Amino acid sequence: MITFSDTVRGAVSNGVLLIEIDHAPVNALSTDVRKGLLAAIAYGEATVDIAGIVVTGAGSIFIGGADIREFGAPPAEPVLPAVLAAIENATKPVVAAINGAALGGGLEVALAAHRRIASQTATLALPEVKLGIVPGAGGTQRLPRLIGIPAAIDMIATGRSVLAAEALKLGILDRVEDGDLRAAAVAEARSLVGTTLRRSGACKVPLAPTDAIDAAASKALARARGQSAPREAVRLVRLSGERPFAEALAEERRTFLALRDSEQAAALRHVFFAERAAAKVSGLEDVKLRKVETIGVVGLGLMGSGIATCALDAGYTVVGIEQAEDAVAKGRSRVEGLLDRALKSGRIDAAGKADRLQRLTTSGALQSLATADLVIEAVFDDLSVKTELFVRLDGIVRSDAILATNTSYLDPDPIAAATTRPERVLGLHFFSPANVMRLLEVVRCARTAPDVLATGLAVAKRLRKLPIVCGVTEGFIGNRIFSAYRREAEFLLEDGALPQQIDAATETYGFAMGPFAVFDLAGLEIAWARRKRQAATRDPKARYVDIADHLCEAGRLGLKAGRGWYRYRDGKREVDPEVTALIEQRRAAKGLIARTISDDEVRQRLLAAMAAEGAALLSEGIAARASDIDLVMINGYGFPAHKGGPMFAAEQAKGPKA
Numbered sequence: 001m002i003t004f005s006d007t008v009r010g011a012v013s014n015g016v017l018l019i020e021i022d023h024a025p026v027n028a029l030s031t032d033v034r035k036g037l038l039a040a041i042a043y044g045e046a047t048v049d050i051a052g053i054v055v056t057g058a059g060s061i062f063i064g065g066a067d068i069r070e071f072g073a074p075p076a077e078p079v080l081p082a083v084l085a086a087i088e089n090a091t092k093p094v095v096a097a098i099n100g101a102a103l104g105g106g107l108e109v110a111l112a113a114h115r116r117i118a119s120q121t122a123t124l125a126l127p128e129v130k131l132g133i134v135p136g137a138g139g140t141q142r143l144p145r146l147i148g149i150p151a152a153i154d155m156i157a158t159g160r161s162v163l164a165a166e167a168l169k170l171g172i173l174d175r176v177e178d179g180d181l182r183a184a185a186v187a188e189a190r191s192l193v194g195t196t197l198r199r200s201g202a203c204k205v206p207l208a209p210t211d212a213i214d215a216a217a218s219k220a221l222a223r224a225r226g227q228s229a230p231r232e233a234v235r236l237v238r239l240s241g242e243r244p245f246a247e248a249l250a251e252e253r254r255t256f257l258a259l260r261d262s263e264q265a266a267a268l269r270h271v272f273f274a275e276r277a278a279a280k281v282s283g284l285e286d287v288k289l290r291k292v293e294t295i296g297v298v299g300l301g302l303m304g305s306g307i308a309t310c311a312l313d314a315g316y317t318v319v320g321i322e323q324a325e326d327a328v329a330k331g332r333s334r335v336e337g338l339l340d341r342a343l344k345s346g347r348i349d350a351a352g353k354a355d356r357l358q359r360l361t362t363s364g365a366l367q368s369l370a371t372a373d374l375v376i377e378a379v380f381d382d383l384s385v386k387t388e389l390f391v392r393l394d395g396i397v398r399s400d401a402i403l404a405t406n407t408s409y410l411d412p413d414p415i416a417a418a419t420t421r422p423e424r425v426l427g428l429h430f431f432s433p434a435n436v437m438r439l440l441e442v443v444r445c446a447r448t449a450p451d452v453l454a455t456g457l458a459v460a461k462r463l464r465k466l467p468i469v470c471g472v473t474e475g476f477i478g479n480r481i482f483s484a485y486r487r488e489a490e491f492l493l494e495d496g497a498l499p500q501q502i503d504a505a506t507e508t509y510g511f512a513m514g515p516f517a518v519f520d521l522a523g524l525e526i527a528w529a530r531r532k533r534q535a536a537t538r539d540p541k542a543r544y545v546d547i548a549d550h551l552c553e554a555g556r557l558g559l560k561a562g563r564g565w566y567r568y569r570d571g572k573r574e575v576d577p578e579v580t581a582l583i584e585q586r587r588a589a590k591g592l593i594a595r596t597i598s599d600d601e602v603r604q605r606l607l608a609a610m611a612a613e614g615a616a617l618l619s620e621g622i623a624a625r626a627s628d629i630d631l632v633m634i635n636g637y638g639f640p641a642h643k644g645g646p647m648f649a650a651e652q653a654k655g656p657k658a
């Protein structure tokens, strides 16, 4: 074994130098890895007995990309482009043996090699735009030379991953190997000795019709709202067809360095590490999980059918319960409908659908849940209905089974307390549509046992959700912050702004939809019912805006009613002078004089209201970390990820730390 650095070693097999990168946990291209790789290539080139070189990763990952933790400091030598130039310009064949994820700089290493062979399970991506940057070591110039500009725009401007089979079809890979990948790569390197090596950088960019390039660009940028990196990625990939390789490579590097130090990149890095941190819940490190293979879902309405579908997607056996036989049939057909949609979109195939339906049982008898390991209720959001249900479930399910409530506003503690084993109760608050939305608030009730919470988190991860642990408070993290957002938005109305101005200001900030358009989409009746419930206990000294109540009394309940804060014609939202008149009338009724409010004030006040509520959640111990709050608002309420979330944005607004 030859050691090239702390994280890179090599061995010669059949005259081929096999270089292995071993930098747990993801073989990121740290300075030490880059040094080791460069030394290994130089060693291979200089050693006469070595005819070829193979690069691969230790463990199940090829290379997880540049070391993101190093982004806070200026790039240390050797920089990645220099390492990749050494690989590409090597006189001896270099083969990339892609044994798992090849991401960002990891795929760029493979693109600089003369051949790429991968295992079936390998995933390949240039996900840099998800970090607010662009590939910085040739990805935007070498990839289009292999797969063409439209396909490269699709991959780089969206950051989407492709599996080995698709990568082979696209032309990124030369072969997919089912057997011994390393042996196949060594043989491949030997077979290339003495042949003209294919250097991606020297390849011609395949010609593509302008309209195909434009179509790929507009498709990729359709969801880029306000983000700079996707636009820059498109510009650079286009440049590959317009400028010589070296010139465009330099422009790519300049752009990468500029974006790397941008606010958007800082925000998206915050989100990246926040997601990793959210999974770490103190006190659960050594807790033994309870086994969960069968999940019961009570209530197969909109939420329940979505929950059942994502449990089926995750390989669980699902028992779906409804009260009456017709409701059972309706519930089952809702799940089948969601699976049909997944089939149509190509997300699953016919065999996948059949397998899921085979693992689904639907029944009108609660008794069918006797063997369930976990039961999630998604019935009508009423305390007595849910409590009565949990008392019945408590008598049916096994003593070690877990009971979870999907309530979005009710206090789960009295529900738990009504059972004989409150320690086995927690909240699993899904977001609609439950089979699509990643966010899952995992609510730790007053008596929830550590292994129950840990098991809830493990189930969430298997459901491919982003679990955020929170304590018990009205609305948990998301809805409580959203209520503060709504409250401030309504204060702004009384002070002089109008719904369309507030929505435009937040959409400019990066939200896909402003607050009033969202209220109309969700329907105004739910919040109205809650305000009416709270009226008796509301603090009379607290500022209260009654405009929404008047809208609801006028039957303006939102999009599905054709009018709410806006009116809707053919689904298109229009400003309604009646609403403006109502707002002015309510101001006058309170003797309030409207003043001019700038868009900046709108944004600043909404952010401050969310951050203040977030700070309260932290001080009450409801949320464990400010970054958890950011993740909830980004993944559940459309807060733009490239702004980092309300807590991060508030910190940024304070300006650089002393």
Ligand code: T1G
Residues within 6 Å of the ligand: 025, 026, 028, 061, 064, 065, 066, 067, 068, 069, 080, 101, 103, 104, 105, 106, 108, 127, 128, 131, 133, 134, 135, 136, 137, 139, 273, 276, 277
């Ligand atoms: N750099 C540093 N740390 C990383 C890392 C990276 N690239 N990727 C993961 N980690 C850490 C992570 O924080 C966590 O740490 C641990 O590894 C396990 O991660 C020049 C500039 C590879 C698919 O965007 O997508 O290359 O919390 O929990 O679920 O053009 O990590 O344990 O302390 O996510 O098995 C491009 C990012 C970089 C890929 C593994 N690369 N990583 O998923 O584990 S930019 C990426 C991932 C770039 C070049 C540019 C995933 C993974 P801790 P994990 P996982």
